[in-house]
Every structure is written in structure tokens, then in C-alpha cells.
Amino acid sequence: MRRRIVKSGFWVIIACIILSFSHDQSLNYSQHYNRKIIFFSRTENELLSFVNNQKSLDSSNILAIKAKIDSTRKTMKTVDFWLRYLDPLAYKNINSPLPVEWETEVFEKFEKPYKRIGAGLTLSYLYLDEPNPNRDTLAAYITKAITATDGYLNDSITGNIITYHHFYLCNRLYLLNLAAIYTTGFECPNTDAVIPELKNMIGAVNGIYASFNSSFPATALPDTYTILAQKMQTFVAAQPNDYTQFDHYTFIKNYVNPLFAINQELILKYSVTSRSNIDYSLNKKATSIFDKNLYNGQNAKGIYLRVKDSATLAEIEHVGKLLFYDPILSGNNMRSCGSCHKPTQYFTDTTIRTAVNFTRTGQLARNTPSLINAGYNHLLMLDGKHISMQNQGKDVITNADEMAGDENKILKKVLSCTEYKNTFKGLLKHTPQEPEITFEHIVSAISYYYNKFSLFSAPFDDAMNQLKTLNSQEIAGFNLYMSKAQCGTCHFVPQFNGVKPPYVGSEFEVLGVPNDTGYTSLSPDKGRYGINAATETQNAFRTGSIRNASYTAPYMHNGVFKNMEQVIDFYDGGGGAGRGLVVTNQTLSSDSLHLSKSEKANLIAFIQSLNEQIEFEAPPKTLPKSKLKALNNRKPIGEY
16 A cells, blocks of 8 residues: 544543643553553544534645644554554554555454454545545544544453563564554655654653563563663664655664564563464564564465474475476376476566466466465465465366366376375375375475475575675665655565565555556456455455565566566556556555656665575476376476
């Protein structure tokens, strides 16, 4: 995503409470929390009162209302540390970046997506830019935010504050968001306020740290953490308020990532436990935001989830590799997974916009996605059709246009090969839930095999982990990526895909991708709409990773762009709507980014620093023999 009535009696009492301890340094942590939430709620009510006092909304007062919203947002940032973690759904009514969201969280993947209506400060600000804004509509956005904020004083939430566990989990999410969204303008509608809000928030959080340490000395933050946090505050205070001039690279590398490492160590040391679904994907043992094990998007092992010993895993990997390149999985024994996902081309096909169909009479509708880093998405396929790598594999193998295989026939063919049969028989003891060999055993071996190529780092990761340095052009490109170019508002750190902290959902965007480079028409592919029909999902596609982008052309769901220069020009020009196409629900701003030639070159230099240092391997030279002689002419990878 890119830019786009006061309860007087109650509040008299609250105001008295605020005044009674607003300067009291002896407040314990719980009191500190209550004071901050109450004060924020009061500022929201003041904003609502200011809006309600306006007879109408027009040029004479809109700037004043925006300034009042900016002021309220700065107060919100003093409690964002708690708000975003303790009740993420309520937070969407306080500061949602979108009026409607359909994204499905990992713990809801088995349910049909449902509509979430946003409200709050970001939408209030953006609403003022719409033609003929209505005072009552604006007030409704703010009222929902007030109701949501007051909920943070309920026992169901304040009960978390009396123990230390929530603190380290709140802090983890805060640090992840410092790296991924707080400096990008993702949910700050006024880009001039991004860094001032950041400065306000960091100062407030350091106050939270002091209050926590005073109340929880047995599980306090150590000096190594608090001193570095203070240094981060000093660094940020010295930075310009213009987010395009902010040093995002140094901020994350020297401060945020090291603080994250310490916090992760403390989570283990203090045996921090979570009762929140939003911690579902995160790995407690990852000591860097740029560790490929930071979060789990998929279970690559599938049916072999229980397997831990290296010898058995090596066996699964070996049979998975053979099957990946074996055309025995296709309806005509001539096409394999490796036919379209070529290992020498980062497991995609860079030679053609979209692959030839099964009958070789036409082309598939969509570009072949790279399998590398596929496991860092919660929803798979470009339309988010599948929730597991194994289901995705089944779909491709049995799809009449792709491999046209039949599950029962494939199983018989595979088991006609003694090597396959003996291997899977030996693996049955590890899958007690399935006492007989099934198609699940086959697709799970395949997903485990190709997932191993997703575990490699890129020079950018190594730089963030203090193992090497980037050159000035790459650093400039990253700083541009996180600010003026607005790439970081859709492709989030650290996987640079559509999965943002706390990494429990995959996002979709409407970009207005054309059918041709002349922009004569919009791509007819409806994308996510085919899975979840809604106005917002028309022509929406899952945001993919830009890792290894240098090696995975052509780009976009239809392969319309041949090189990165064309892609950057597309974004710079405001997507399809910016080029005159009618895309009423485009989430990408139709305004030009006004990127210079040198800025575009810097962006490409940074993107190239995300090329992972992958150790590829050659396909097998031979395939297992079958008892069915007709199958023994098949070739590794296949024939087309």
C-alpha cells in the first residue's frame, strides 16, 4: 500500500486523575500505562470536539483539522508500543491505513476471509483530501478510535500489564516495526510527520523502559540494552525531519537490529511466554531481523513435520529432488516441476513471459513465480489461492493446463519404481497419521527439497548483520527504497515481500498492471478476486519478494516487463492509473514519484544487493527405474 460526543462528566474525573500524577516520577509500570492511555484518549476526544465544533469541512478549516490530527498522532505514538501488540484488531480502529482490509492472518487461513472496516487517525487525515468531505463521516472515524482506545483500560488487557511477559513481546514488535514500517510512511499519511513521530515515540518508549525496570527489577532490561536505546534516541534526534534524508540504513544496522538481538536473548533468558496469536509465526531463537529463520510462513516438511534427525531429512530431500525433476508426475510423463521452475534460473523461467501450457497449444495466464523464498508467504500463488506449499504442489501437478496429472495414477506410477517405493515405505514410521503411502508423502518431499534454496543470505543481510559493508550507491538505494520511492510500504523488511510485522499475513495490492508496455489496456486477470470476490480484490495480487529480482525477469503476474528499469518506471509513473488506465481501486498512488535517473540507478544497486548467494546443484542425471517399461524413457526435467 502506498499513500493515498464527549462524555463530559467522565472526562472531568479523568482530567483530575491526569493532573494528580502527571509529574509523579514514582508511578509504577501499571500506573504509567494507565496514565498514558488515558491521556491519549483525552487528546482523541479533544480532536473529536474540535471537529464537531466546525459547521462544515472546507478550505478554511481543513488545514487546522489536519494539524490537530498530527498532534493527536504524536500522542498516539507514545502508546503505540502497547496498542499495536495488546489488541491488533482494536488498533485497526485507531490507526488503520485502509478503509477496508481482506488480508487473512495465518491463524485464520482455514477460514473464509472476512471484511475488516478500518477507522482512526490515518483514515481521518486521508479523508480530508477527498472531494466534499463530510463532518459526520470524519467524526465517525474518530469516535471509533476513541471507543477502541478506551478498551485498552479493560481488565482483559490491563491484566497483561501486571506481569513482565507482555513487555518483551511488545518490545519485539516495536523493534520489528522500527525496521519495517515506522520510518516508511506506511501508516503515516503526512510524510512530513514520519520522523517527528518517530522521535516522539522513541523518547516515550525509553520512558516506558525506565518505568518497567523500576517495577520489574528481576526481569529488567540490562544496561547493554538501555544504553544502546539511549544512543539510538540521540542518533534519531540528530537526524533531519525529512524522511527522505533520514539514514534508514544506519538506524537499522547499528541500533534496531542489535537491540532486537538483545531482546530475543532476554525472551529466552526470562522464559517469556505468549498467549497471543500474533506471535504464531515468530521464532524466539532468531537473533537478527535478517535471519532467514526469523519467522515461519510455511511448513516445508509437510507430512514429515515430526522428523528431526539429519539422516532421515537427507533421505526426504534426496527423494524430493528426484521427484522435482521427474516427469512421472505429469499426465504424459514429459513434464516435471523443473520444466518451468528451472534451477539455473532461480527456479523460475526467464526465457518467456508465461510458460507454455500442457498441450503446447498456448500459454499459461501467469508468469512462473520463483520457488525461492516462497515459504515466507502465508498465502501462496499470485492470487493467494493456497495456504500450504503442499496444496500448491498438488494444484500445479493436477492442473489440466500445467502438468495434467491424476493423484491416483501418479501414486501408482511412482510406486512402480522400486527406489521410490522402498524410500517411502521406510518413511512411513515417521508419519503415523498416514499408515500408507499417499500423494501427501510425494508433495511434502518435493516442498522440503526446494525450500532449502530459500535459506541463503544476501550481501544486504550480511551488512545488516555486521559481516560486511555495502557501497554508497547501495546504501543510498536502500534509503530511497524506504522513503521517497515508497517501495518499503509494500515490500517489507526483511523478506521485502508483502508480509509485515508481526509476519502473520500476506498482503495484496492493486497496481494497474497493463497487458502490454504500450499501456493500451489493463491486464484482464482479476487476481485475488477469483478467490475472494470483493470490490477491493479486483485485479489484486499478492506482493512478492524483490529478493533475487536481478535473476527473475520477466516481471509482474503476466511477465509484461522485461527488465527492472521498466518496473521502476511503472511505479514512478503511478502504475496503471498514472498512465491513463481506469483502475478505480488501485492501491498504488497514481502520482508520480519524480525519481531522477541517478535515483533509479541507486534503487537497482540496492535491489541487486538482495541477490542471495545460493549454492545451486545440478539436476539428477538419471531417474529411478519403473517396473512399467513405458515409463523408463522419461528424461530428467522432462521434454518441455
